[in-house]
Amino acid sequence: MTHPSTARHHWLMKSEPGECSIDDALQAPGATVAWTGVRNYQARNFMRDAMQVGDGVLFYHSSCPEPGIAGIARVASDTRPDPTQFDPSSPYFDPKSPADKPRWLLRDVQALKKTRLIGLPEMRATPELTDMVVLQRGSRLSITPVSEAHWRFITEKMAGR
DNA sequence: GCCAACGTTGGC
DNA sequence: GCCAACGTTGGC
Known part of the structure; x- marks a missing residue:
């Protein structure tokens, strides 16, 4: 019996392509970007408590003309404080976050490949x-868990071609 | 730009 | 702890 804490999870993570697209991530050093800007406790807790290095990530483009899954990535680091919460010039600045007890965390995410755009309308039209x-x-x-079945269906049946 | 849905804040 | 007001998300 596999212990729950060792079970592999999968995630869908939203990024605005105007800020960081799958192409941007693939071109970053090591194809790795710091996932800054998460300012929701539930999403933060997913990163802190449930994510593990190596978990699969569906890289989703949001707030853009064609929202949808644009690539495959993996969780590439443990959590660490999100530095943008302490940067007054950042849109993610949080003046209420104590410097000695950072409220917001991030993980590094490594892009693995760009897929065809699996658009939101297509996702909604797919019974599976x-x-x-x-x-x-x-x-x-902005961060949601993805079941093994959904992960496999998307990566094996939809992302190809 | 609209607005539904949801989250956060803060007075009480 | 309640809940109204306000802010944010994100598709359309």
């Missing part, structure tokens, strides 16, 4: 994906 957390009514979380 109707239970995905990101597709539920009112879902706004």
Whole structure:
């Protein structure tokens, strides 16, 4: 029996392509970017408590003309404080975050490959994906868990070609 | 730009 | 602890 803490998880992580697209991530040193700007406790807790280095990530483009899954990535580091919370010039500045007890965390994410754009309308039209957390009514979380079945269906049946 | 849905804040 | 007001997200 596999211990739960060692079970591999999968995630969908939203990024605005105007800020960091899958192409930007692939061109970064080591194809790795710091996932800055998470300012929601539930999303932070996913990163802190459930993510593990090596977990698979669906790299999702949001707030753009064609929202959808744009690539595959992996969790590449443990959590560390998100430096943008202490930067007054950053849009992610949080004046209430204590310097000695940072409120917001990030992980490094390594882009592995760009896929064809699996658009949100296509995702919604795919019966196998109707239970995905990101597709539920009112879902706004920038980081959501992805089941093994959804991960396999997307990466094996949809991302190719 | 609109607005539904959800999260956070702060007075009480 | 309640909850109204306000802010944010993100698709459209």
